[in-house]
Structure formats: C-alpha cells, structure tokens
Amino acid sequence: MKYLLRSSLKSIAGVFLGLSLGLVVCYFAGESPLKVLKVLFQSSFGSGYDFGMTLFYTAPLLLTGLAVAIPFRAGLFNIGGEGQLLVGALGAAAAGVIGKDIHSPIVAILFATALAFLAGGIWGAIPGFLKAKRGSHEVITTIMMNFIAAGMTSYFTLYVIKDPDSSQAETIPLPAIFHLKPFAIFNGAPMGELIFVLIAIVVIIHYWLWNSVRGFELKAVGENEVAAETYGISKQKSWIFAMFLAGGLAGLVGVVEVLGNAHRFKLGFSADYGFVGIAVALLARGNILGIIPSALLFGILQKGSGSLDLETEKVTRDLAYIIQGLIILGVAAEGLYERKRVKRV
Amino acid sequence: MVKIKDMNIFKYTSLLLLSFYLSSSSLNLAHAEIKVGLVLEKSGKDDKSFNASAYKGLKKAEKELGVTTKTVEAPDNSAYESLQRAFAEKKFDLIVAIGFHQLEAVQKNADRFPDQKFLLVDEDAKKPNVRSVLFEEHEGSYLVGALAALHSPSGKIGFIGGMDVPLIRRFQMGYEAGVKKINPKAEIFVNYLGVTGEAWNNPPKAKEQALDQYHRGADVIFVAAGNSGLGVFDAAEAQKKLAIGVDSNQNWLKPGYVLTSMLKHVDESVFDSIKLLKEGKFTTGLTRLGLKSKGVDYAMDENNAKLVTASDQKKLAEIKTDIIAGKIKVPDYYLSQKKK
Numbered sequence: 001m002k003y004l005l006r007s008s009l010k011s012i013a014g015v016f017l018g019l020s021l022g023l024v025v026c027y028f029a030g031e032s033p034l035k036v037l038k039v040l041f042q043s044s045f046g047s048g049y050d051f052g053m054t055l056f057y058t059a060p061l062l063l064t065g066l067a068v069a070i071p072f073r074a075g076l077f078n079i080g081g082e083g084q085l086l087v088g089a090l091g092a093a094a095a096g097v098i099g100k101d102i103h104s105p106i107v108a109i110l111f112a113t114a115l116a117f118l119a120g121g122i123w124g125a126i127p128g129f130l131k132a133k134r135g136s137h138e139v140i141t142t143i144m145m146n147f148i149a150a151g152m153t154s155y156f157t158l159y160v161i162k163d164p165d166s167s168q169a170e171t172i173p174l175p176a177i178f179h180l181k182p183f184a185i186f187n188g189a190p191m192g193e194l195i196f197v198l199i200a201i202v203v204i205i206h207y208w209l210w211n212s213v214r215g216f217e218l219k220a221v222g223e224n225e226v227a228a229e230t231y232g233i234s235k236q237k238s239w240i241f242a243m244f245l246a247g248g249l250a251g252l253v254g255v256v257e258v259l260g261n262a263h264r265f266k267l268g269f270s271a272d273y274g275f276v277g278i279a280v281a282l283l284a285r286g287n288i289l290g291i292i293p294s295a296l297l298f299g300i301l302q303k304g305s306g307s308l309d310l311e312t313e314k315v316t317r318d319l320a321y322i323i324q325g326l327i328i329l330g331v332a333a334e335g336l337y338e339r340k341r342v343k344r345v
Numbered sequence: 346m347v348k349i350k351d352m353n354i355f356k357y358t359s360l361l362l363l364s365f366y367l368s369s370s371s372l373n374l375a376h377a378e379i380k381v382g383l384v385l386e387k388s389g390k391d392d393k394s395f396n397a398s399a400y401k402g403l404k405k406a407e408k409e410l411g412v413t414t415k416t417v418e419a420p421d422n423s424a425y426e427s428l429q430r431a432f433a434e435k436k437f438d439l440i441v442a443i444g445f446h447q448l449e450a451v452q453k454n455a456d457r458f459p460d461q462k463f464l465l466v467d468e469d470a471k472k473p474n475v476r477s478v479l480f481e482e483h484e485g486s487y488l489v490g491a492l493a494a495l496h497s498p499s500g501k502i503g504f505i506g507g508m509d510v511p512l513i514r515r516f517q518m519g520y521e522a523g524v525k526k527i528n529p530k531a532e533i534f535v536n537y538l539g540v541t542g543e544a545w546n547n548p549p550k551a552k553e554q555a556l557d558q559y560h561r562g563a564d565v566i567f568v569a570a571g572n573s574g575l576g577v578f579d580a581a582e583a584q585k586k587l588a589i590g591v592d593s594n595q596n597w598l599k600p601g602y603v604l605t606s607m608l609k610h611v612d613e614s615v616f617d618s619i620k621l622l623k624e625g626k627f628t629t630g631l632t633r634l635g636l637k638s639k640g641v642d643y644a645m646d647e648n649n650a651k652l653v654t655a656s657d658q659k660k661l662a663e664i665k666t667d668i669i670a671g672k673i674k675v676p677d678y679y680l681s682q683k684k685k
Binding site (some may be wrong): 036049055056057064151153154156158164167168169188217224261262266267268269270271272285302303305307310316317320 | 415417418419420422423424426427428430431445446448449453457468485491508509510511514539540542552579679682683
C-alpha cells in the first residue's frame with residue numbers, strides 16, 4: 001500500500017511537471033497559460049454534451065490502458081492494442097450482419113459484445129501463443145499484428161460487408177436493436193450506462209489480479225519467471241491468458257464505437273486509442289485502478305485539443321499532444337530518479 | 346487506502362481547475378459582421394492539397410468580402426460533431442465542413458440546429474439547411490489521364506492513390522479511361538499507399554512506390570494521396586520523370602517535374618458560397634461541380650508552360666468540349682458500384 005501511494009504521488013508529480021512545462025510553452029507562444037487551462041477545462045466539463053464527449057474519449061482508453069497494463073504485469077509489453085481494437089470493432093460490426101434475426105436487445109448486445117471480445121482476444125492471444133511456444137518477441141509480433149489487422153479490417157469493410165448505399169468506407173449499419181442508448185443528459189454525446197460498466201471492469205480486474213490464483217500466477221511470472229516456474233506455475237499459460245484478456249478488453253472498444261456511436265465500422269474511427277493506451281498505462285505506473293484517472297486525463301486532452309484551435313489565437317490542437325508527451329516524459333523522468341536513489345542506498 | 350488516494354487526486358485536480366476557471370473572465374465576441382467557421386479534416390490546412398484549397402478560399406473571402414473567419418483542424422474523426430456544434434452555439438452564420446468524413450456530423454447538427462447554415466464539401470447531406478457540393482473528380486482525372494498518355498512515349502503510366510476508398514477509386518477509373526482514350530494499348534501501374542488514414546500522410550512510402558513505378562518504365566505518375574503526394578514529386582525529380590498533382594495547383598512544388606495538377610476548386614466553391622451568403626443569395630441543396638462549371642480542371646501556370654505544349658492544350662480542349670457535350674462518357678466508379 002505504501003508503495004502504491006508513493007507511485008501514485010509520482011504520477012501526479014509527473015502530470016504537474018508535464019502540464020507546467022506545456023503551459024510554459026504556451027506562454028512563449030504568446031498565449032495566456034490560464035486561458036489555455038480554462039479552454040481545456042471548459043471544453044471537457046463545460047456542458048453535459050462536453051462531459052459526455054470527454055467520457056466517450058475516456059472509455060476506449062480505460063480498455064486499451066488495461067490491455068497494456070495486464071500483460072505488463074505478466075512481463076509482456078503489448079503494443080498491439082490498436083490492432084486488437086480494430087479486430088474487435090469489426091467483430092461487433094459483423095455481429096449485426098450475422099445476428100440480424102435477433103429480436104431481444106439484451107441478447108443482441110451481449111452477442112455483439114461477446115464477438116468483439118473474442119475477436120480481439122484471439123488477435124491478442126496469437127502473439128501470446130507465439131511468445132509462449134516459439135519465444136518470438138511480443139513487441140515485434142504485436143506491431144506486425146497491427147498492420148495485419150489494419151489490412152484485414154479494410155478488406156472486410158471495403159469488400160465483404162461494405163454498405164452498398166454509401167460512398168464511404170464503412171460497413172452495413174447495425175439493426176436498431178444493437179444500438180446502445182446514450183444518456184439524455186449528455187445531450188447528443190454517444191455515452192450511456194456503458195461508462196459505469198467499463199469502470200466496473202477496471203475495478204474487477206484490479207480485484208481479480210490481487211485476489212485470485214490466476215492473478216497471482218500472472219504477477220508471479222511477471223516478477224520472476226524462473227522462480228514462478230520453480231513453484232510449478234506455467235509461464236506459457238500465463239502469457240497466453242494475459243494476452244487473450246488484453247486483446248479481448250481492447251476489442252471491447254468496438255462496443256463503445258460500433259454499438260454506442262457509429263452503429264457500424266468506419267475505417268479510421270480510432271483516435272490512436274491503442275497507442276495512447278500505452279501512455280495511459282505508463283502514467284498509471286502499473287496500478288490498475290490508476291488507469292481510471294489516467295484515462296480521464298488523456299480523454300480531457302483529446303477532447304480539449306480541438307477546442308484549442310477554436311478558442312485561442314496562437315496555439316493549436318498540437319499543444320495537447322505536446323502536453324501528452326511532456327507528461328509521459330515527466331513520469332519517465334521520475335523513474336530515472338528512483339533508480340538512482342536505489343543505487344545510492 | 347487505495348480509494349482514498351484516488352479521491353485525493355480528483356479533489357486536488359478539480360479544486361485546482363476550478364480555481365483557474367473562476368479566476369478568468371469570459372470571452373467577448375463582436376456581432377456585427379458575417380462569421381464563417383471552417384472545420385478541416387485531420388490532415389489540416391497545410392496538406393498542400395484538399396484542405397489547403399478550402400483554407401485558401403476562406404482566406405480569400407476574409408480579404409475580399411470582409412467576413413470574419415475561424416478555422417479548426419479536427420484532432421480525430423470523432424471530433425467533427427463537437428467542433429461544428431461549438432461553431433453553431435457561438436452563432437456563426439455559416440459552418441463549412443470539408444471532406445466526406447464529416448457527413449454524419451453535419452447531418453446530426455443540421456437537425457439539431459435547423460436555422461444554422463452549413464456548407465458540406467465532398468458529400469451530399471440531404472438536409473434542408475445544408476448546401477452540399479460534389480465534384481466530378483472522374484472528369485478532371487480523365488483529362489489529366491489523356492495528358493499523361495500524350496507525354497508517355499513508352500506507353501507505361503502510373504497511378505498512386507492514398508487510402509483505398511471509393512473516392513480515390515473514382516479518380517483512378519476516370520484517369521485510366523483518359524489514358525486509354527489516347528493510347529488504348531497503354532499499360533497502367535496502380536498502387537495504393539495503405540488502408541488507414543496514415544496513407545494521406547506518408548510521403549516516404551509514396552516516394553518508394555513512385556520510384557518503383559518509374560523503374561518499371563512509367564513516364565508519368567498521377568498521385569491522389571493528399572500530403573503523401575510530396576514523396577512522388579521528390580521521386581519524379583530524382584528520376585527526371587513527370588508527376589501529376591491533385592486538388593490544389595501543385596505545379597510549383599517541383600517546377601519542371603510536375604506536368605500539371607488535377608484541380609478540384611474547393612477554394613472557389615467555399616468562396617462562392619460565402620459570397621452568396623453575403624449577398625443574401627445562399628441556397629441549400631446539392632451542387633455538382635464538373636468540367637462544365639469549372640469545378641474540376643487541369644492547372645496551367647508558368648511552372649508547367651514549357652511542359653504542356655500548345656497542341657496538347659488544343660487536344661485537351663477538344664476532349665473537354667466532348668465531355669461537356671456528353672460525346673465522351675467518363676466512367677464513374679460510384680455508379681459502377683451501385684449497379685452491383
């Protein structure tokens with residue numbers, strides 16, 4: 001617990017370091033840092049709609065943050081979140097075609113969710129399997145799986161389940177029974193009860209990781225695979241399982257986007273959620289619950305970036321990316337400091 | 346323990362943000378003049394192509410018509426709706442949405458703000474308060490295809506597309522038909538840069554593909570790939586061959602190596618719409634801009650005056666007249682898809 005407290009203090013310090021450096025950049029660009037903060041705040045929480053949009057950007061990051069943090073606990077670095085979420089979203093879109101005769105909304109939504117989870121999970125399990133059986137490095141294989149996912153989902157979108165009535169690259173729309181209803185209070189922003197489900201998933205994963213045998217095995221492999229094996233824990237099993245779970249969770253981004261927002265798979269829908277997820281997990285410093293505030297922060301920056309163009313004269317959306325980068329640097333620099341201190345002792 | 350810690354994060358951040366929020370004053374906006382908001386695609390106003398053209402039209406309107414303008418570049422494809430909405434809530438007189446990605450966002454906002462005027466370029470919104478502009482890209486592509494064939498002694502001609510989407514297929518189909526009109530035996534190499542949005546923004550890959558096509562014997566390459574086109578121009582210069590630009594006039598980027606550019610007069614359409622608005626003659630509904638209305642064309646300027654000869658221009662003028670008169674039917678990818 002003490003460790004957790006200290007590590008989250010470090011994250012907060014990193015955020016403040018990054019944010020203040022970003023605001024210094026604003027100052028030199030000739031824009032008032034206070035105004036920039038105000039724009040970011042107002043753009044994220046200013047109205048029901050704005051808040052709903054912020055949550056809409058946060059939701060995928062909760063999932064992709066988990067998709068990085070869980071394998072990280074097992075000693076793996078999953079860069080394949082982007083590919084896993086694309087395949088998952090395609091799975092959700094395909095559910096509308098396969099299950100067009102479903103008449104119950106609950107069955108329809110559960111069916112699409114299961115397909116998204118399975119599709120993403122299998123996509124994630126492949127690099128896990130290759131790592132376990134062949135020793136292929138997961139960083140290489142997950143990156144390659146991203147390219148394959150991009151190509152495959154485009155092929156399906158353009159040639160297999162393309163919407164014939166649209167000149168855009170998108171799949172056949174899902175029947176209304178698959179649609180998730182947004183909250184009226186969000187006034188048009190595509191987010192509803194789903195956000196509570198996702199937060200619950202994060203909490204459950206945290207609990208599971210610290211209170212179950214499987215979770216213990218997974219962490220043991222991550223801490224010291226030789227020791228874990230000596231105690232009879234299969235590292236192969238843990239790796240494949242961690243990657244399956246990570247891929248499945250990333251795949252659930254498909255539920256946020258396809259069932260909740262576009263009601264179809266549109267090429268290029270993802271705002272690099274899979275990659276920003278790495279930053280989210282990094283900022284949370286491996287603490288699963290930390291993913292919630294961390295994802296929210298990146299959601300705010302994503303939502304606010306467009307408003308920076310709109311509300312200020314001197315800075316553009318790129319400032320939000322600069323701040324993101326500086327925050328990561330701030331957190332990483334804390335890590336350097338830590339290592340130095342340990343050595344000195 | 347853990348929960349308390351997380352609550353602290355929330356408490357401090359929200360307190361801090363709240364104090365900033367309270368300490369700053371609200372924005373003042375002047376009201377008298379006409380205000381136009383422009384929402385650009387992800388690639389932004391520096392893409393030297395489609396979005397750049399829209400931005401140019403807006404700036405021209407600002408200068409010549411004295412309207413107030415504000416431009417935003419969307420950070421991702423989910424942001425269009427909220428950006429348009431922000432303009433609508435600020436009571437801008439016209440919201441200009443550039444690119445087919447914005448279709449659904451415009452439709453939703455057109456319903457939400459029925460008194461708000463919109464201009465949508467590259468898609469048909471089918472809403473009573475939206476002016477939609479479509480370009481007949483296949484006609485312009487046909488023209489530059491014919492010109493490419495006239496400048497290809499080897500009969501080998503290249504096409505490089507950005508993202509593999511129907512819109513770019515439409516360019517390709519018109520281009521191929523134009524090439525075949527001049528040289529029925531021509532061999533056409535086709536490459537697409539990718540299947541993700543990255544394809545619009547990948548000059549190095551475009552350069553590799555262009556070098557490959559030139560090595561296989563291509564004399565001219567038409568590139569319809571947004572920002573990535575820059576790589577093709579580099580390759581043309583390196584190989585001393587020719588390239589054809591797209592959307593904006595890109596002849597100046599590598600003078601002597603850019604044969605011409607297939608113009609899509611987004612700038613004119615934006616400017617004209619703002620002008621109509623100012624004169625109180627703004628109309629909604631669908632406008633199709635082809636060769637006839639000069640919505641698409643090929644670019645001539647001092648940079649390519651030596652490349653495109655008088656006889657070339659005469660030939661192209663003939664083809665243009667035939668297309669406008671309906672004597673030449675340019676195949677349209679959109680229609681070819683609908684038949685299936």
